[in-house]
Amino acid sequence: MSLRLSTVILPVDRWHEGGRAKWQRAEELGFHAAYTYDHLSWRSFRDGPWFGALPTLTAAATATDRLRLGTLVTSPNFRHPVTLAKELMSLDDISGGRITLGIGAGGNGFDATVLGQEAWTPRERADRFGEFVPLLDRLLTEGAVTQRGTFYSAEEARNIPGCVQRPRLPFAVAATGPRGLGLAARYGQAWVTTGDPKLYEEGTPEQSVTALAGQIDRFGKACAEIGRDVDELDKILLHGFTPERNTPLDSVEAFVDYAGRHRELGFTEIVIHWPVPDSDFAVDPAVFEAIATEAVARLG
Numbered sequence: 001m002s003l004r005l006s007t008v009i010l011p012v013d014r015w016h017e018g019g020r021a022k023w024q025r026a027e028e029l030g031f032h033a034a035y036t037y038d039h040l041s042w043r044s045f046r047d048g049p050w051f052g053a054l055p056t057l058t059a060a061a062t063a064t065d066r067l068r069l070g071t072l073v074t075s076p077n078f079r080h081p082v083t084l085a086k087e088l089m090s091l092d093d094i095s096g097g098r099i100t101l102g103i104g105a106g107g108n109g110f111d112a113t114v115l116g117q118e119a120w121t122p123r124e125r126a127d128r129f130g131e132f133v134p135l136l137d138r139l140l141t142e143g144a145v146t147q148r149g150t151f152y153s154a155e156e157a158r159n160i161p162g163c164v165q166r167p168r169l170p171f172a173v174a175a176t177g178p179r180g181l182g183l184a185a186r187y188g189q190a191w192v193t194t195g196d197p198k199l200y201e202e203g204t205p206e207q208s209v210t211a212l213a214g215q216i217d218r219f220g221k222a223c224a225e226i227g228r229d230v231d232e233l234d235k236i237l238l239h240g241f242t243p244e245r246n247t248p249l250d251s252v253e254a255f256v257d258y259a260g261r262h263r264e265l266g267f268t269e270i271v272i273h274w275p276v277p278d279s280d281f282a283v284d285p286a287v288f289e290a291i292a293t294e295a296v297a298r299l300g
Helices: 019-028 053-063 081-095 122-141 178-187 205-225 252-265 285-298
Strands: 004-008 033-036 068-074 099-103 144-147 154-158 171-174 190-193 234-238 269-273
Touching: 004 285, 019 033, 019 053, 033 053, 033 099, 033 269, 053 068, 053 081, 068 171, 081 099, 081 122, 081 154, 099 122, 122 144, 122 154, 122 171, 122 178, 171 178, 178 190, 178 205, 190 205, 205 234, 205 252, 252 269, 252 285
Parallel strands: 004 033, 004 269, 033 068, 068 099, 099 171, 171 190, 190 234, 234 269
Antiparallel strands: 144 154
16 A cells, blocks of 8 residues: 655744745655644744744645645634635635645644633534534535534535535545544545544553554444445544654654554555754754655655
């Protein structure tokens, strides 16, 4: 099974002071895709520079020609399907059909309360996500949409002429629970995971592999329940949140070993973070570029 290698570029640089260069270099290095996080602020970067995801992707679309672009991931925390659909349709047009929407239910980080609301419970997040994704699907595939929902509504919402990619740009749905996996199976063109968060602090790589195998198995069952072939969907692993942390990026050999084990599980794409100095993503840039240019070929 072939494996694609992609990167996620955190939106921490001014566009004219290094931002543009990173996206262009990602294309030069041959990454399949370059994603960015769709947050208003995030973790240890909260008090430093952090730019908007969709404007950043719009700029990246005009600065590159072949590289796929996307969010990893967007959530309902501060988005509404109607306005998001319009922006995504426009971004897909500007990029010439190179956009993938990574989308998830969101969490309890800063985005969850920045608009002044109380953080949603896990059940509330799942309920909202279960309404958000189907409505967004309709908005991106139909010329005019009217829908009354518990959380999200649309009244004669129009997205003409629609996406360049047909019937719409692909969804990469991040999920581990049964409801989210069901949404990924029904609406996704790809499924995204970061692994089992309970293993991040004290788990072992072996335990992580077992947990990921279980997630893939459950995703396959969710696809089977609706008569969809799981092999038709990409399985994306966002690296950096399993017990190995950043150690697979210590050398090309370490990454080839890591990627090979996860390819055997069924993953079709691994996403690694672009180096950010003085952070959890501080990786030797030379090693990072060697991984980008050599690792996939080494996997055979």
